[in-house]
Amino acid sequence: MQRDGFPAPDSGLLLTHFLTVADVARSRAFYSDVLGGEVILEENPCTIRLANGWIIMNPGGGPTPDKPDVTLRPPTDPSTVSSFLNLRAADIEATHREWSAKGAEFLTPPIDRGAELRCYLRDPDGYLIEVGQATGMLHGVYADPPAGTS
Template identity: 25%
Template structure:
């Protein structure tokens, strides 16, 4: 049987810009940055969290031909690819304030929900990101 989710993927238009955002702004760390010849394998993760990585993949070979890659880039630019990530934090409002100070534009300010406090933003490529401070269960 399956044991864990170890790798997820989102499309990005520019991997260097993605690194700047995910590592430089959000504070993730690079796990793998390797030129495979046919593509750049670039993964990031939350610092200290072993086993879970996000592949920041440019649309193109080997997964798709040039025409399909162009369609994916167009959809990504419109925020229509459905890519999204969810992160947790100990203090949603503090994280929100820190990211706003770094110039991050949010689609939703922190709001209380039945499951905790969360807020939303988009990465530079249109992927949705949710940041949640889960409700503490006694």
């Protein structure tokens, strides 16, 4: 690893997650002040170390030579999601209390799903974030299959 925690491995791979955001400063504050991430680089691109991973954020934009015909933009419909962050907590109740006190708005409090305790919140751009704590999974109780599958 180089440059004080910047995600640049000396060998192999390292996983980061890129978010297209409307306001870098607003999103940086959410991921650092509310969720407790460490700001590694303020902008161009904003890079936040969160737990054992990194969130990289930049404003949207049109195609570039390395991604022709691709336009980046934040979500436009919070009811439709194709991917989301999945954060695993050691103590979901404490995480829910702490982040709520810092301004996070959860869709629901943690709900016992049998395999895990789980709740969701959104970041300032509407990205969905799942916060879960393994409970039943640690004892062989797993999630039900998705609706409509057998």
